[in-house]
Amino acid sequence: MKLDTAIFDLDGTLLNTLDDLTDSVNDTLTRFGFPRRTRDEVRRFVGNGVPLLIERAVPPGTDRETYESCLAAFKAHYEKNMCCKTAPYPGIPELLAALKKRGIKTAVVSNKFDAAVKGLCRRYYGDWIRVAIGERADVRKKPAPDSVFAALRELGSKPERTLFIGDSDVDIQTAQNAGLTSVGVTWGFRGREVLERAGADHIVDAPDQLLQLFE
Numbered sequence: 001m002k003l004d005t006a007i008f009d010l011d012g013t014l015l016n017t018l019d020d021l022t023d024s025v026n027d028t029l030t031r032f033g034f035p036r037r038t039r040d041e042v043r044r045f046v047g048n049g050v051p052l053l054i055e056r057a058v059p060p061g062t063d064r065e066t067y068e069s070c071l072a073a074f075k076a077h078y079e080k081n082m083c084c085k086t087a088p089y090p091g092i093p094e095l096l097a098a099l100k101k102r103g104i105k106t107a108v109v110s111n112k113f114d115a116a117v118k119g120l121c122r123r124y125y126g127d128w129i130r131v132a133i134g135e136r137a138d139v140r141k142k143p144a145p146d147s148v149f150a151a152l153r154e155l156g157s158k159p160e161r162t163l164f165i166g167d168s169d170v171d172i173q174t175a176q177n178a179g180l181t182s183v184g185v186t187w188g189f190r191g192r193e194v195l196e197r198a199g200a201d202h203i204v205d206a207p208d209q210l211l212q213l214f215e
Helices: 018-031 039-045 050-057 064-081 092-101 114-128 146-155 169-178 192-198 207-212
Strands: 005-008 105-113 131-135 162-166 181-185 202-204
Touching (some): 018 039, 018 050, 018 064, 050 064, 092 105, 105 114, 131 146, 169 192, 181 192
Parallel strands (some): 005 162, 105 131, 181 202
């Protein structure tokens, strides 16, 4: 059956957001008098949504009220600074342009909060991304399949005609839970070994290799 849809993760897949995330984490931690985190620590913390990112970043034993204040502070800082150092990975704009030319429907499903997902997709990818869904109260986050099903409904697509593309084990699990073919990308935050252990159907090392899967 011919594939006609690509659903992408965002952070670590389409955009390298790590430096801006690290800066916002450390601005928050400094504001509350907590130790700063390294870029590599933040890289390991991301992938399961902003609430868990902040839970991992603050010191163990942080009380709930302080945690909630840190979460709010992070979101406020990140919304204003999420495009300072963030950039598309090399080859991604060309990939999305090629997919559009071929008539492939595209979407983003991310565990980043919804306003940031929509804002980043609008800024960097415009009409190349038809649907962008982030974390929100009415949809369970990845690896639950809910956000993927929501994207498929908006696109008018079927699971058996869709690839789910991401850089983490969470993305591979999401594809499996939704009944989609999974594609792991090695240029993101996790690497090949994690993707292999998660059972990715395909693993690619460069964006142009994704085009071959639609041929």
